Amino acid sequence: MELTGEEQAQLDALLQIYREHVKVQEMKQYMQHGVISTYEHVERVTRVCFLVNRRWHLGANEFALIQGAYMHDFYLYDWHENDKSHRLHGYHHPKRSCENASIYFQVEEDVRQMILTHMWPLTITRVPRSKEAWILCLADKYVSLAETLFMRKRVLCG
Ligand SMILES: [Fe+2]
Ligand SMILES: [Fe+2]
Numbered sequence: 001m002e003l004t005g006e007e008q009a010q011l012d013a014l015l016q017i018y019r020e021h022v023k024v025q026e027m028k029q030y031m032q033h034g035v036i037s038t039y040e041h042v043e044r045v046t047r048v049c050f051l052v053n054r055r056w057h058l059g060a061n062e063f064a065l066i067q068g069a070y071m072h073d074f075y076l077y078d079w080h081e082n083d084k085s086h087r088l089h090g091y092h093h094p095k096r097s098c099e100n101a102s103i104y105f106q107v108e109e110d111v112r113q114m115i116l117t118h119m120w121p122l123t124i125t126r127v128p129r130s131k132e133a134w135i136l137c138l139a140d141k142y143v144s145l146a147e148t149l150f151m152r153k154r155v156l157c158g
Helices: 007-021 021-031 039-055 062-071 089-104 107-116 133-150
Strands: 031-035
Touching: 007 021, 007 039, 007 062, 021 062, 031 039, 031 107, 039 062, 039 133, 062 089, 062 107, 062 133, 089 107, 107 133
Parallel strands: none
Antiparallel strands: none
């Protein structure tokens, strides 16, 4: 699945304010899976969310979907570093990402919920409750698995 030129332009327009932000740029320093930075990871997850919503006519709110997807891993640290505060990263980082999203951007409650529930079922009590949250939760797992297995950009879409 590929984005058309027009879709790419629409996605770029939606993401412009985030990509330009210094704190978002900071994600380029942190590694997510193998050689993939957190910045590349959120770019890829956002693209998959946008694409499946369009192609499969899922009818999710595109603006909320893009916002939540782009900030779902906005925790701003390298989780591989042996630091006490990074313990149980998988469990705690949605909350940290949600806090950062609220500090640096204007995010509504539906987007906050998307970020907070994206690690389900690891975070067993934080279950996705919206279409947007389910798309993000599943797209993140798909992309994370592919990044972990292949650790190469070209294997995935784009
Ligand atoms: Fe995450
Ligand atoms: Fe993620």
